[in-house]
Amino acid sequence: MPLSDTDARKLFDDLANALVEARLKWVVDQTQEQIDFGKFEEKSVAQLEEIARSSAGDVPVDVGSYEVRQKPGKPVKFSTTRPFTGTESVQLLIDAVSRAVEGLAAIESTIVSEFGELGITGTIQFIDDGETEPAEELSIRDDRKQAAVDQLAEALSAVREIL
């Protein structure tokens, strides 16, 4: 049975807390930003037109103090957003973790392999002009890390099945 919206939102919070603990707050932040923006969708809408009070013999559409009626013709498409459901929010967070961890792990392996073919046998490091020590270093990922990435993928897949 699919999760209720309340359960899905609790799952989102639990998962988000685990990610923050694991130093992946940026993944949670990006996901939350997307959730705050809302889900993009197109909506067909009947256009309205304002009518003069003198011609109010037509049946007016009630939109507060204005007197309007539905404009003849086909509905038109508007781009809009709607709130994400709890389940959709969890789905977004799972996809985000997958991109950040599984995606970057695959990228690291590819870089090491591709540059290895060009004779790069040492480390790959990142440093800024003003720094004295590299902020990050990249070397061949060990089997233990890859096993953990695979385990993560498996767990994320199981969560997807619950939704």
Next chain:
Amino acid sequence: MPTIQQLITQIETALGTSLSPSMATSSAACDLYEIYVLSIAIRAAREEGAAVRFELPDGSAAKTLTFRRSPGHIWSHAHPYSHAVIEFPSKPSLEAHVGIYVSGKSGVIHEADLAILRRDEALTCRNSNVPPRQSKIIAVVECKFYATTLGLHLARGFMGLCTDLTARNVYFVTNTESATAERLLSHHRRNWERRVEPRNAREVERLRNTFQTAFLNFQAMN
């Protein structure tokens, strides 16, 4: 079937072991992604028959690669930043740099996540402490690594970059996707590619082919 709590525990355990420094911040992930896109460009050049090697600013061969974490000038000697040298037979040599400033048509200086330019221009710039001119650049790539859908503002920013560089040589590449950003870029006929990461072979191949076409055109015109 495991409970939700068991799955959360499994995720926590896996995260504890699987993370590397490049996953710790958004900017570190972006740094790594730029290098990944460079690797695709290099692969494309090799597929087109180029010899590729890594070099340090003084011209010596690089065994350890050093890249910038934020944009800098091509002539910087703060650290031995590496670049790739791309040589097609009987053609002018090229260099590929990550995170350098380049000069647009207006003379305004822009950041280029990845820039592939003529080597003679790069040598001139390193010698005279000036940024490369857009007319000497074969390709500029804007690389965006995001965990979620891209914000539209990123595509809008890219549109601005295209107006001051030669638009046909400028590419927007991301690991993720965005219906609105893609619609905007397509509508304005910009070069873009989405979902580029090793798990998506089709998209990676399409980007590599795009770079191969850019190298093919360079060879035809030089």
